[in-house]
Amino acid sequence: MLLAHEGANVTLYERHGQLGGRSSAIEGETEAGAFRFDTGPTFFLYPQILRDIFTRCGLRMEDTITLKKLDENYDLVFENGPSLKVTSDIDVLEREIARIDLQDAGRVRDFMVDNRAKFRNFIPVLQRPFNSVLDLLRTDMLRAFPKLRPLASVDRDLSRYFRDPRTRLAFSFQSKYLGMSPYRCPSLFTILSFMEHEFGIYHPVGGTMAVMEAMGQAAQQLGVKIRLNTPVREILTRKGRATGVLTDQRSEQADAVIINADFGRAMTKLVPDRKRRRWKNRSIxxxxxxxxxxxxxxxxxxxxxxxxxxxxxxxESYDRNFAEIEAGKMLSEEASLYIQNVCVTDPHQAPAGHSTLYVLMPVGHLRDGGVDWTDETRAQARSLVMARLEKAGFTDIEERIRFEKIITPADWEERYDVHKGAVFNLAHNLGQMLHRRPHNRFEDIRGVYLAGGGTHPGSGLPVIFEGARISSDLVIRDLASRRRFAFFNRRSRKGATHVTS
Ligand SMILES: Cc1cc2nc3c(=O)[nH]c(=O)nc-3n(C[C@H](O)[C@H](O)[C@H](O)COP(=O)(O)OP(=O)(O)OC[C@H]3O[C@@H](n4cnc5c(N)ncnc54)[C@H](O)[C@@H]3O)c2cc1C
Structure with a gap:
C-alpha cells in the first residue's frame, strides 16, 4: 500500500490462494453451514499504526474495517483460582487484583504510570531502522536506555511492584505473544500488558482475515498487482544486488525485492547460502x-x-510448564491454554445455533531431539487439550464438536512456511533485537528489504505494520536516490520504481 501510494510499480507474490499467511482464515464447511476461524492473531492491539498507514495512502481504515473494542479484555483463570475479569478500566483492574493480593492492587497505578513513561520513551526507537551498532547511540535510544533495565526479565522487573507471583503473571503472560517466557523475556516488554490496559483490545468484525482482505483491496485500489498461488522459488541477484524473483512461470525483474516470508525459511529456501555473509544457514x-x-x-x-x-x-506450574516448552523435548502435562470464544462478540463466525472455539496450547518449536509430531503425538496433544479445557471450565465441549481442525508445529513449518514452526519468529532476547535482528534494509544483499516478524521491530501485528512502514520508507528513499543518481548521470533507468514483494 505504502509503496504503491508513492508511485512504485508493485507486484505481490503469494504462495497460497488467499492473502494473510498466519493472519488468514480457516474455513470449515459442515452440514449445518460454514465455520470461520482466525488462524493466528486474535488480539488486535494498538490499531493506530494501521490507521496511520491507511491515512498516509489517502484512505480511511474505518471505511473497510470495523474494529470492536472489547468491554472486557479477557478472563484470566488461574488453575487453582482466582478467576479475574480483566478490563481496561483501572478501577476494575485494581479491584480484581485485590482478589489476589491487596498490597499488589495498591501498586497497579504505579505500574501504569512508569510504563506509560517507558512506552513514550521507547516508541520512537520502534519507529526507525537499526542499520548498525551506531544507531544505538542516537538520542532517542539514549533517552530510552535508563528505562530499559537491560539485564532484568519481565518477571524480575514486575517484582518491583508486585509480590504475589500470580499478580506478576497477570502482567507478564503477554510475553507469550512473543513466544517467550516472562522469566527470560527482556523487561522492556512489560509495555505489552501496559498497552492492553491503556489502549484496550479490539476484535476486527469478520476476524483478523477481514483486515487482511481490506488491506488486499486497498493495495489493489492503489495499483498493486496481486499474484495468488505464485510461490517465489528464488531471489535473483547479480553482483550482490537483487535483480528480481523467479517463479514457476518466469523470472521477474525488479529494482527492489521485499521479503515478507518468514525470515529463516525464506533465507534457507530462496537465497543460496554462498550469497549471504552474516546470515549463513549455520548462523540462522x-x-x-x-x-x-x-x-x-x-x-x-x-x-x-x-x-x-x-x-x-x-x-498452576506456569514456570515449569514454560521450562518444558523451552526445552521442547516433550509435551508439558501442565499446559496453559488460550481460548477464543469469538461468537459472543461476532456470531456470524459460525452457522446459526453453533459457535466456534479456537484453542492454543504453547509447545516447543521443532528441533533435533524434540517432540516428533507423529499421528500418535497429535492424538496425545489433543487429549491433553481436552483435559485442560475441562480444567479451565469449558465442560461438555467434546460431545458437541461438529467441525475440528488441528495445526501442529510441523504443520506450521510445512503448510505455513514457518521456520522450525516458531510462529513468533526469532526470539526477542536483547541479543536478537534492534541492530542484531535481520535489518529492514537487508544487510547481506543490496536491493533486498525485509518485512514481517523476523526483522526489526519484531513479531506481532502492530509491530509488523510498523516494520513494514520502516522498510517501505527505506525503499522509497533508496529508489529516489538511485533515480537522482541516474538522472545525474543522464541515464534515466526504465522501470526504476518497479518493486517486487
Ligand atoms: C497461533 C498464533 C497466534 C497469534 N496471536 C497473535 C495475536 O493475538 N496478536 C498479534 O498481534 N499477533 C499474534 N500472532 C503473531 C502474528 O500472527 C504474526 O506475528 C504475524 O502474523 C506474522 O506475519 P508475517 O507477515 O511476519 O508472516 P506471515 O503471516 O507468515 O506472512 C508471510 C506470507 O508469505 C507467504 N510466503 C511464504 N513463502 C513464500 C514464497 N516462497 N513465495 C510467495 N509467498 C510466500 C506466506 O504464504 C504468507 O502469506 C500470532 C501468531 C500465531 C501463529
Whole structure:
C-alpha cells in the first residue's frame, strides 16, 4: 500500500490462494453451514499504526474495517483460582487484583504510570531502522536506555511492584505473544500488558482475515498487482544486488525485492547460502527461536455463553510448564491454554445455533531431539487439550464438536512456511533485537528489504505494520536516490520504481 501510494510499480507474490499467511482464515464447511476461524492473531492491539498507514495512502481504515473494542479484555483463570475479569478500566483492574493480593492492587497505578513513561520513551526507537551498532547511540535510544533495565526479565522487573507471583503473571503472560517466557523475556516488554490496559483490545468484525482482505483491496485500489498461488522459488541477484524473483512461470525483474516470508525459511529456501555473509544457514541455525503452538479449531453445536471472548488459562506450574516448552523435548502435562470464544462478540463466525472455539496450547518449536509430531503425538496433544479445557471450565465441549481442525508445529513449518514452526519468529532476547535482528534494509544483499516478524521491530501485528512502514520508507528513499543518481548521470533507468514483494 505504502509503496504503491508513492508511485512504485508493485507486484505481490503469494504462495497460497488467499492473502494473510498466519493472519488468514480457516474455513470449515459442515452440514449445518460454514465455520470461520482466525488462524493466528486474535488480539488486535494498538490499531493506530494501521490507521496511520491507511491515512498516509489517502484512505480511511474505518471505511473497510470495523474494529470492536472489547468491554472486557479477557478472563484470566488461574488453575487453582482466582478467576479475574480483566478490563481496561483501572478501577476494575485494581479491584480484581485485590482478589489476589491487596498490597499488589495498591501498586497497579504505579505500574501504569512508569510504563506509560517507558512506552513514550521507547516508541520512537520502534519507529526507525537499526542499520548498525551506531544507531544505538542516537538520542532517542539514549533517552530510552535508563528505562530499559537491560539485564532484568519481565518477571524480575514486575517484582518491583508486585509480590504475589500470580499478580506478576497477570502482567507478564503477554510475553507469550512473543513466544517467550516472562522469566527470560527482556523487561522492556512489560509495555505489552501496559498497552492492553491503556489502549484496550479490539476484535476486527469478520476476524483478523477481514483486515487482511481490506488491506488486499486497498493495495489493489492503489495499483498493486496481486499474484495468488505464485510461490517465489528464488531471489535473483547479480553482483550482490537483487535483480528480481523467479517463479514457476518466469523470472521477474525488479529494482527492489521485499521479503515478507518468514525470515529463516525464506533465507534457507530462496537465497543460496554462498550469497549471504552474516546470515549463513549455520548462523540462522544457531539463533534462538520463539515457542510454537498446538492449535485446535472447533466448530461446536450450541454456544458457550458463560465464557468471555478471550480466556487465558494459566497453569498452576506456569514456570515449569514454560521450562518444558523451552526445552521442547516433550509435551508439558501442565499446559496453559488460550481460548477464543469469538461468537459472543461476532456470531456470524459460525452457522446459526453453533459457535466456534479456537484453542492454543504453547509447545516447543521443532528441533533435533524434540517432540516428533507423529499421528500418535497429535492424538496425545489433543487429549491433553481436552483435559485442560475441562480444567479451565469449558465442560461438555467434546460431545458437541461438529467441525475440528488441528495445526501442529510441523504443520506450521510445512503448510505455513514457518521456520522450525516458531510462529513468533526469532526470539526477542536483547541479543536478537534492534541492530542484531535481520535489518529492514537487508544487510547481506543490496536491493533486498525485509518485512514481517523476523526483522526489526519484531513479531506481532502492530509491530509488523510498523516494520513494514520502516522498510517501505527505506525503499522509497533508496529508489529516489538511485533515480537522482541516474538522472545525474543522464541515464534515466526504465522501470526504476518497479518493486517486487
Ligand atoms: C497461533 C498464533 C497466534 C497469534 N496471536 C497473535 C495475536 O493475538 N496478536 C498479534 O498481534 N499477533 C499474534 N500472532 C503473531 C502474528 O500472527 C504474526 O506475528 C504475524 O502474523 C506474522 O506475519 P508475517 O507477515 O511476519 O508472516 P506471515 O503471516 O507468515 O506472512 C508471510 C506470507 O508469505 C507467504 N510466503 C511464504 N513463502 C513464500 C514464497 N516462497 N513465495 C510467495 N509467498 C510466500 C506466506 O504464504 C504468507 O502469506 C500470532 C501468531 C500465531 C501463529
Amino acid at each position: 541455525e544457531r539463533k534462538k527461536y520463539s515457542c510454537s503452538t498446538f492449535m485446535m479449531y472447533l466448530g461446536i453445536e450450541g454456544s458457550v455463553p458463560d465464557k468471555g471472548h478471550h480466556t487465558i488459562f494459566l497453569s
